[in-house]
Amino acid sequence: MPGTTPMEAILEIAVDSGFNFAGATNVEPLAVFPHYEEWLSAGLHAGMRYLENPDMLPARRDPSRFFPEAVSIIFLGIRYPVNRLDPLPSSRHGRVSSYAWGLDYHAVLPPAIQTMVDRLRSLAGFDLPFKTSVDSAPVLEKPLAARAGLGWQGRNSCLIHPVFGSIFFLAGLFVPLNITGQPDPVPDRCGTCRRCVEACPTGCIRPDGTIDAGRCLSYLTIENKGAIPRDLRPLMGDWLFGCDVCQSVCPWNAKLDDSDVHPGFQSPDAQMMFPNLEKISRLTKEEFKHTYKTSPLLRAKRKGLLRNAAVVLGNSGDTGALPVLGHMLREEVEPLVRSHAAWAVGRLRAPEGRQMLSQSLRREEDPSVLEEIQIALDGAN
Ligand code: B12
Ligand code: SF4
Ligand code: SF4
Numbered sequence: 249m250p251g252t253t254p255m256e257a258i259l260e261i262a263v264d265s266g267f268n269f270a271g272a273t274n275v276e277p278l279a280v281f282p283h284y285e286e287w288l289s290a291g292l293h294a295g296m297r298y299l300e301n302p303d304m305l306p307a308r309r310d311p312s313r314f315f316p317e318a319v320s321i322i323f324l325g326i327r328y329p330v331n332r333l334d335p336l337p338s339s340r341h342g343r344v345s346s347y348a349w350g351l352d353y354h355a356v357l358p359p360a361i362q363t364m365v366d367r368l369r370s371l372a373g374f375d376l377p378f379k380t381s382v383d384s385a386p387v388l389e390k391p392l393a394a395r396a397g398l399g400w401q402g403r404n405s406c407l408i409h410p411v412f413g414s415i416f417f418l419a420g421l422f423v424p425l426n427i428t429g430q431p432d433p434v435p436d437r438c439g440t441c442r443r444c445v446e447a448c449p450t451g452c453i454r455p456d457g458t459i460d461a462g463r464c465l466s467y468l469t470i471e472n473k474g475a476i477p478r479d480l481r482p483l484m485g486d487w488l489f490g491c492d493v494c495q496s497v498c499p500w501n502a503k504l505d506d507s508d509v510h511p512g513f514q515s516p517d518a519q520m521m522f523p524n525l526e527k528i529s530r531l532t533k534e535e536f537k538h539t540y541k542t543s544p545l546l547r548a549k550r551k552g553l554l555r556n557a558a559v560v561l562g563n564s565g566d567t568g569a570l571p572v573l574g575h576m577l578r579e580e581v582e583p584l585v586r587s588h589a590a591w592a593v594g595r596l597r598a599p600e601g602r603q604m605l606s607q608s609l610r611r612e613e614d615p616s617v618l619e620e621i622q623i624a625l626d627g628a629n
Contacts, residue, residue: 254427258322261367266360266510267324267419268412271396272427274320275312280391284308287458294462295472304386311422314387315379318422323393324364325409325416326357328513329506331492334521339564340572341522342557345466345490346415348544349515353417355542356512357382361419372425381420389418397431404444404494405459410434413501437500444494449483453494465491469556470548475584475616478623481559481591488523488556489545525557526572529580551582558585562592570596574604578611586612587620594624 252260255272262270285305293299307314311321331346347353361380369376381387390407394400399409406414445453452463461467465487468476476484495501506514515521520543531539536550545553558576561569573596576589590608593601605625612618 253429254425255429257371258368258427261364261371262322262324265364265367266326266356267364268327268416268508269325269398269409270322271393271398271431272320272322273392273396274430275310275318275422277310277312278308278388278391278395281309281388283456283458284388292454292458292460292462294467295474296461296467301386307386308388311387311392314381314385315422317377317424318379319424320422320427321392321396322421322423322427323389323396323398324361324419324421325393325398325412326353326360326419326513327412327416327504327506327509329509329515330413330415330501330504331496333492333496336486336522337518339566340525340561340569341486342488342525342528342560343486344488344521344523344545345492346515346521347417347513348489349520350511350513351542352544352546353382353513356510357417357419360510361421364421368423368425376423376425379422381422382417385420387420389420392420393418394433395430397434400434400436400438401457402436402444402498402500403438403442403457404448404453404498405457406495408437408498408500410437410500413504414495414498415501415504441499443497443499447493447497449485449487449491449493450480465493470552473549473552475587476555476559478591481588482563482595484556484559485563486560488525488528488560489548489553525561525569528553528557529561529572529576551584554580554582554585555588558588558592562588562595565596567596567598567601570598570601570604573601577604577608583614583617586614587617590617590620590624594627 259270288300329346365378390401393407399407402408408414450463452460465484469489533550540546561573573589573593577586580586593604605621609621
C-alpha cells in the first residue's frame with residue numbers, strides 16, 4: 249500500500265478483517281510484571297491456578313518467550329455490545345454479560361485472525377509465521393495492549409480505548425515483522441471518577457486498580473466450579489452469567505453505538521440476554537449442550553449455570569419462584585445445584601419454603617446439601 253505507514257496498512261487490514269482497531273508494540277519485558285506477582289502472592293486470583301503456573305510466568309513477564317521468533321505484537325480490538333442494564337422481562341429471568349449474548353469468541357476470532365494473517369502474508373510477500381494470544385495464552389494482554397497505544401487501564405482494571413471504550417475483546421498477533429515506531433502511551437483519563445468502584449456489587453475493585461477475583465461476579469458465576477460463598481450470593485442480584493456493572497457505568501462507554509459491533513456478537517434474541525430461569529432449571533445435560541453449543545455460557549457447565557439460576561431466583565424476592573426451586577431441590581441430580589436451591593428457598597422466607605426444606609431434610613443424603621438445608625431452616629422466617 250504505497251504512501252501509508254506499516255501501522256496504517258495494518259490498521260486497514262485489521263478493519264477489513266472484522267476488527268475495530270489495532271496497534272503494535274515490541275516484545276520487550278513488561279515493566280508492570282512485579283505487580284502481577286504481588287497480585288498472585290496476595291491470592292487475588294482465587295481458584296484460577298493456571299495464572300500462577302511457574303512454567304508460564306516467564307512468558308507473562310517477557311512476551312518474547314511466548315513466541316521467540318516475534319519482533320512485534322499486533323494488538324487487535326473487536327467490540328461486543330454495550331450492556332445498558334435494561335430491566336429484566338420478569339423476576340423469573342436472569343441477566344447475562346453482553347460478551348455472551350452472541351457467539352463464543354472462539355467461533356468469531358480465529359477466522360478473523362486468519363483473514364488478517366492471509367492479508368499480511370500477501371503484503372509481506374512471504375509465508376509469515378505467527379502465534380496468537382486470545383484470553384487463555386500466558387500473556388498479560390491489557391498492559392501490552394496499553395503499550396501498543398490502545399488505551400489505559402481504568403480503575404476497573406479494563407483497558408479503555410479513548411474512542412471505543414472498554415467493551416471489546418483483545419487478540420494479540422505475534423509476528424516476526426518490525427513494525428517501527430513506539431506509540432505514545434494514552435494517559436490515564438479516569439481522573440477523579442470512581443463510578444465503577446462505587447457501583448461494583450461486591451466491592452472487589454481494589455485501590456490499585458486490580459480486582460479481587462474471588463469476589464468478582466464474573467469469576468464467581470463463570471470460572472468458579474464450586475459453591476458460591478454464602479455471603480456473596482445476595483450480592484449476585486440478578487446476574488446469571490458474568491457481570492458488566494463496572495463497565496456499564498463507565499462514562500467512556502456511555503455514548504458507544506453498537507452498529508459496528510461484529511454480527512457474531514450481536515444478540516440473536518432476548519432469550520440470550522435474559523434467559524428464563526425456569527427453563528434453565530429443567531435443562532438436561534444434552535439439552536444444555538445443544539442450547540449453548542455456540543455460546544460462552546457453555547463454559548459455566550450445566551451445573552454452574554443451574555447453581556447460578558437458583559441463586560438469582562433466591563434473590564428475586566418473588567415467592568412465585570418456590571415451585572421451580574422446590575423442583576430443583578427434589579429432582580436435581582447435582583448436589584451443588586440442590587444446595588444452592590436450598591439456600592434460595594431459605595432466602596425467600598415463606599412458610600411453604602420452610603415446609604419444602606423440612607421435607608428435603610428427611611430425604612436428602614448428601615452432607616453438603618444437608619448442611620445448606622439446615623442453615624436455610626435456621627434462617628428461614
Ligand atoms: C484472569 C482474567 C479475568 C479474571 C480477573 C480479572 C482481572 N481484572 O484481573 C476475571 C475472571 C475476574 C475476569 C473478568 C473479566 N474479564 Co477477564 N481476563 C483475565 C485474563 C485471562 C488475565 C488477566 C490478568 O492477568 N489479571 C491479573 C491482574 C493483576 O492484571 P491487571 O488487573 O491487568 O493488573 C496489571 C495493572 O493493573 C498493573 N498494576 C497493578 N497494580 C499496579 C500498581 C502500580 C503502581 C502500577 C504502575 C501498575 C499496576 O500491573 C498489573 C500486572 O500486569 C485476561 C486475558 C489475558 N491473557 O490477559 C482476560 C481479560 C482481561 N478479560 C476480559 C474481559 C472482557 C473480562 C470481563 C469484562 C468479562 C465479563 N463481563 O464477565 C470481566 C471484567 C472484570 C474486570 N473488571 O476486570 C478482557 C478485557 C478487555 C478489556 N477491555 O480490558 C481480557 C483482556 C480477555 C480478552 N482477550 O479480551 N477476567
Ligand atoms: S465485573 Fe462486576 S463484580 Fe467484577 S469488578 Fe466489575 S462490577 Fe465488580
Ligand atoms: S468508571 Fe470512571 S473510574 Fe471507573 S474505569 Fe470508568 S472512568 Fe475510570
